[in-house]
Amino acid sequence: MKEKTVYLCSECGYENAKWFGKCPSCGAWNTMSEFKVKPEVQTRGVLQKPRGLSKPSTLSQIETRDEERFLSGIGELDRVLGGGAVHGSFVLVGGEPGIGKSTLLLQMCQEMCKNATVLYVSGEESLRQIKLRATRLKISPPSLFVLAETDMEQILAETDNLAPDILIVDSIQTVYRAEVSAAPGGATQIKECAMALMQYAKSHNVTIFIVGHVNKEGALAGPKILEHMVDCVLYFEGEPSGSFRCLRAAKNRYGSTNEIGVFEMSDHGLLEVENPSAAMLAGHPADASGNCIACTMEGTRPILAEIQALVAKTAFGVPRRTAAGVDYNRMVLLLAILEKRAGLFLSGSDTYVNVVGGMRLDEPAVDLPMLLATVSSFRDKPLPEGVMAFGEVGLTGELRAVSAAAQRIQEAWRLGFHTCIMPRQDLGDKGLPKEMNIVQVQNIAEAIQAVL
Incomplete structure (x- = not known):
């Protein structure tokens, strides 16, 4: 044929x-x-089974174990996974080159190897390179097996011989199937290799982690079907030149997609940041205009971050707008609201907004602190010390309530803030600190008048 x-x-x-x-x-x-x-191979059946072996079952007939997860030993990673890696799950970790994907997975092996057998397959590094990196990270677990191979059939054969509990493939773009006439890294090879790994994970109850490259737009390279196949998609974000890294779940069949893990890159690998708010606020300038502290919710965790704004008279006919860490379109929208509802003439000024620490804030609750930082820079008047804010801003200039207000206030008080600017909403009796000055405002005019 x-x-x-x-x-x-x-x-x-x-x-x-x-x-x-x-x-x-x-x-x-x-x-x-x-x-x-x-x-x-036209049928696309990667690991073919004889017909008649698969039979439908009712939910009551399916047996499950009490403990279904592996703990990685890295608390921030377990938080993002929803309490650990589920047995038989298929996890994809993506991120920019040099962000720390391989380092994170190798550090994960240190704790997981205490109770499980791990096979680490690398298609990008030699065995000697992996050994040197493990020595630098001070990782030497006895039940960690390393394989430098790119042929998928050989990888699955060695996995069958070893029968590990966890398989790590770094990266999916480097492995290939010999019977597929396409170059490694292409859409066809990625699809076929991912299908083989997915079927192996489900049929052998092996937890598989794969590393995925990203393209210049920041999305995972390869066909979109790759993200549909896996159970969890984790993005490792951050500026390669900066020290902080954020691990975020874009998809998770076994947990929330709102949780994030924060790490700091050091000479000895990735270190967990158990108190991200304090780390993000380190070096916060005093008596400087154009900055405001915001409190955002990442899953169940409140995190304080510093939003900075710089408003300067433009030298061109069209003012420049730049946003780093916040949505650009949202920033432009808030500038229009300020000009229309607060009477601030910003059409003749360049505006730059930045989130300190390389974090990205997408929650609507950062509207109010972004707006206050912009007004502070425009008037060249600093906000009072110890002030933080949160709240969503509507197109008519009104402030709308946000979720978990009590948790945000408690986190701000714990870190030494004594004044909170927020929308009017019922806080109830949730044990809020009595010494905290909570200023509830109805619109942006009241918010600006309260602090500026």
Whole structure:
């Protein structure tokens, strides 16, 4: 039989026998790539089973163990995973080059190897390079096995021989299947290798971690179907030149997607930051205009972060707007609200907004501190010491209530703040500190008048 030619979209994984300039599924242009499929693998069954072995079962017939998770020994990682890695789960860890993905997984092996056997497969480093990095990180668990291999069939064969509890593949872009006529790292190879690993994880109850590269847009490289296959998608974020790293769950079938883990990169690997708020506020300038402390909720954890703004007269006809760590469109919207509802003429000024520490704040509760920092810089008047704020700003200038207000206030009080600017809402009797000065305002005019 002749080989079959198919076309696969590198963005979404759409497959068709015809080539399209524009993908019919996701609408992306020039993403359909050609590849050949041998007749024996046209069925896409990676680990074929004899027919008749799979039978439907009722939920009451399915047995589960009491303890279904591995603890990694890294509290911040366990928090993001929802309490540890589930047996038989398939986890994808993505991030920029040099951000610390391989370091995190190698450090995870130190604790996991105390109660489990781990096979670490590297397609990017030699065995000697892995040994040197493990020595630098002071990692030498006895039940950690290392394999430098890129052939998927060989990886699965060695995994069968060793029968580990945890398999780590670094990275999915470097491994390949010999029967697929496509280059390693391509959409076809990534799809086929991920399918093989997923079926192996479910059939052998092996927890598998894979490392994924990201493209220049910051999204995971390869077909979108890769993210649908896995159980958890973890993004490792942060500035490579900075010391702080954030681990965020974009997808988690076994836990919340709102939790984050904070790490600090050091000479001896990644260190957990158990108190991110204090770390983010280190070096906070006193008596400086254009900064305000915000409190955002990341899952169940309140985190305080410093938002800085700089407003300067523009030298051009069109003012410049730059946002780092906050949504650009949201910042432009708040500037329009300030000009319309507060009477501040910002159309002739350049505006720059930045979140200190490299964090990204997407919660609407950072609207009010972003707005106060901008007004403070515009008037060149610093906010009083010990003031923090949170609240969502509407298009008419009103302030709207946000969730977990009591937790935010308690976290701010614990870190030494004595005044909180927030929207009017019922706080109830939740043990709030009596010494805390809680200023509830109804609109942005009242908020600006309260502190400036």
